[in-house]
Amino acid sequence: xxxxxxxxxIASGMVLFLLIIAIAGAVxxxxxxxxxxxxxxxxxxxxxxxxxDFLGRDMFFRTVKGLxxxxxxxxxxxxxxxxxxxxxxxxxxxAGGVIDTIVSYMVDMFMGIPHxxxxxxxxxxxxxxxxxxxxxxxxxxxxxxxxxxxxxxxxLREAQYIKAARSFGRTKAQIAMTHIxxxxxxxxxxxxxxxxxxxxxxxxxxxxxGFGLSVDSPAIGIILxxxxxxxxxxxxxxxxxxxxxxxxxxxxxxxxxxxxxxLLDPHTAQE
Amino acid sequence: xxxxxxxxxxxxxxRMALLLFGTSxxxxxxxxxxxxxxxxxxxxxxxxxSQEQREHIAEYWGLNKPPVERYFSWLGNVLRGDMGxxxxxxxxxxxxxxxxxxxxxxxxxxxxxxxxVLGFTLGVIxxxxxxxVADRIIRTFSFILASTPVFWIGLLLxxxxxxxxxxxxxxxxxxxxxxxxxxxxxxxxxxxxxxxxTLSITGIASITLHTREKLVEVMNSDYVTxxxxxxxxxxxxxxxxxxxxxxxxxxxxxFASFSELFGGSVxxxxxxxxxxxxxxxxxxxxxxxVPLILGVTMFSVLFVFVGNLIANLLYSLLNPQIRxxxxxx
Numbered sequence: 001x002x003x004x005x006x007x008x009x010i011a012s013g014m015v016l017f018l019l020i021i022a023i024a025g026a027v028x029x030x031x032x033x034x035x036x037x038x039x040x041x042x043x044x045x046x047x048x049x050x051x052x053d054f055l056g057r058d059m060f061f062r063t064v065k066g067l068x069x070x071x072x073x074x075x076x077x078x079x080x081x082x083x084x085x086x087x088x089x090x091x092x093x094x095a096g097g098v099i100d101t102i103v104s105y106m107v108d109m110f111m112g113i114p115h116x117x118x119x120x121x122x123x124x125x126x127x128x129x130x131x132x133x134x135x136x137x138x139x140x141x142x143x144x145x146x147x148x149x150x151x152x153x154x155x156l157r158e159a160q161y162i163k164a165a166r167s168f169g170r171t172k173a174q175i176a177m178t179h180i181x182x183x184x185x186x187x188x189x190x191x192x193x194x195x196x197x198x199x200x201x202x203x204x205x206x207x208x209x210g211f212g213l214s215v216d217s218p219a220i221g222i223i224l225x226x227x228x229x230x231x232x233x234x235x236x237x238x239x240x241x242x243x244x245x246x247x248x249x250x251x252x253x254x255x256x257x258x259x260x261x262x263l264l265d266p267h268t269a270q271e
Numbered sequence: 272x273x274x275x276x277x278x279x280x281x282x283x284x285x286r287m288a289l290l291l292f293g294t295s296x297x298x299x300x301x302x303x304x305x306x307x308x309x310x311x312x313x314x315x316x317x318x319x320x321s322q323e324q325r326e327h328i329a330e331y332w333g334l335n336k337p338p339v340e341r342y343f344s345w346l347g348n349v350l351r352g353d354m355g356x357x358x359x360x361x362x363x364x365x366x367x368x369x370x371x372x373x374x375x376x377x378x379x380x381x382x383x384x385x386x387x388v389l390g391f392t393l394g395v396i397x398x399x400x401x402x403x404v405a406d407r408i409i410r411t412f413s414f415i416l417a418s419t420p421v422f423w424i425g426l427l428l429x430x431x432x433x434x435x436x437x438x439x440x441x442x443x444x445x446x447x448x449x450x451x452x453x454x455x456x457x458x459x460x461x462x463x464x465x466x467x468x469t470l471s472i473t474g475i476a477s478i479t480l481h482t483r484e485k486l487v488e489v490m491n492s493d494y495v496t497x498x499x500x501x502x503x504x505x506x507x508x509x510x511x512x513x514x515x516x517x518x519x520x521x522x523x524x525x526f527a528s529f530s531e532l533f534g535g536s537v538x539x540x541x542x543x544x545x546x547x548x549x550x551x552x553x554x555x556x557x558x559x560x561v562p563l564i565l566g567v568t569m570f571s572v573l574f575v576f577v578g579n580l581i582a583n584l585l586y587s588l589l590n591p592q593i594r595x596x597x598x599x600x
Binding site for chain 1: 289290293294297298301302304305414415417418419420421422423426427429430434435441530531533534535537538541542549552553555556557559564567568571572575576579
């Protein structure tokens with residue numbers, strides 16, 4: 001088995017792992033993580049893998065449910081962000097002039113606001129809740145990818161075949177659709193997947209601070225912020241396991257992005 | 272020196288003004304569209320605010336004027352140094368920022384210096400012996416750290432070191448129930464260690480990985496190969512060529528990380544209930560304290576801009592290649 005196939009196999013395994021969590025959380029019956037006052041504050045055991053909390057809720061199922069909503073939210077927000085980046089990057093590089101200046105200025109400006117501050121600002125402005133979190137995460141992540149895509153398109157524009165197409169009288173829009181977009185797609189996909197880990201981390205952070213989802217919905221940020229409120233009671237499992245699970249998901253997304261980037265890179269075709 | 276000529280300084284100032292202006296516009300538009308009653312957010316009804324104060328607030332924010340005019344009247348007030356009154360702290364916004372920033376500054380500076388020194392050292396250890404045991408351990412650790420949210424690290428430290436072992440206090444900047452005059456420097460440092468360590472964790476991974484890449488690149492360069500052929504030992508060539516070439520980008524990177532530093536402080540300060548700007552902004556967001564959110568947003572942009580500016584200036588100052596007339600780029 002060559003290296004490429006191995007990478008492909010590992011990447012598929014990661015996708016499967018993430019899909020299982022996402023789907024399991026989405027179809028999970030709420031009874032699994034409902035309060036059970038007979039089983040409060042239990043340390044981890046075979047019956048409750050991650051223990052139970054102060055209301056007797058099973059932490060394993062709550063964590064899976066929380067991760068599932070984090071993954072779905074993160075993927076959704078990153079996709080919005082990446083789409084925005086693709087449109088703006090393409091527009092700036094193809095149109096040039098004033099539009100380019102404006103887009104570059106916006107990129108600089110949004111990069112100058114610390115992410116957490118922007119997240120607080122946007123989720124406050126949109127009204128706390130699901131919509132606020134998605135919009136906030138989407139609005140914080142587009143500038144980097146926009147810059148990458150803009151740079152890529154700018155260098156493509158100087159390529160011989162683009163010049164040839166232009167001399168045949170193709171319009172800018174036609175060139176963008178038939179020649180430029182297909183070339184940016186690999187970069188775009190890698191950029192999109194590498195946005196996921198950041199989006200999930202930021203989603204968890206902003207819900208941890210108390211913005212976003214309602215307190216009784218099992219989001220990973222809320223689980224950890226509840227764990228913080230009860231930290232003095234010594235229930236270490238409330239902090240440890242959901243956090244490890246979150247880090248595992250974020251790392252999986254990160255590695256997945258790197259593997260896919262290697263797979264899409266034509267230089268690895270011979271490996 | 273080029274970086275210091277007046278024209279360039281002027282352009283930098285104009286850019287800063289433009290950035291601040293843009294940010295204020297975006298922030299103001301966002302806040303104006305918030306689904307909260309403006310009067311309610313500026314002067315929440317559960318707090319007893321007199322009719323006179325309400326009129327004062329309405330006048331300050333221009334609540335009875337159209338949005339565009341409202342923005343410019345607010346901007347005019349800000350330019351005159353009046354950023355309004357924070358409803359959750361019941362103090363002028365500028366006073367809250369000044370007071371809270373001193374707390375944050377100590378925290379951020381400590382964390383920043385620590386992550387810089389530790390990250391650079393770890394990076395050099397990695398790069399000195401690429402793919403060795405130490406390199407692999409540190410790199411794996413850095414990758415894990417890069418995927419770990421700041422607040423969770425804070426929670427782990429709080430749980431392990433404060434609650435289990437009782438080595439550190441549970442939070443805040445000073446001991447509870449102690450008069451301000453009795454608080455010693457030792458108390459403050461004792462309260463600072465955990466939040467600062469938590470905050471520094473975020474910066475370590477990026478600086479370590481960056482320094483490692485750079486050192487590996489330098490050690491594979493022609494001039495190091497030549498130095499080695501001349502009989503320099505590996506250790507000496509790292510000291511003579513490696514460290515100097517790695518230090519410049521590392522310092523620049525460290526100054527350019529003010530944005531992550533500020534963002535991380537929001538989380539670290541919340542976990543440890545540390546009274547700084549970060550905990551103030553999230554409290555403002557939860558309580559709908561619009562003047563304070565706007566104020567801190569503008570202040571954070573200024574902070575990040577200053578960091579980037581220092582990074583640029585230092586880069587041209589420290590790097591002999593682009594210093595003075597002999598510019599390469």
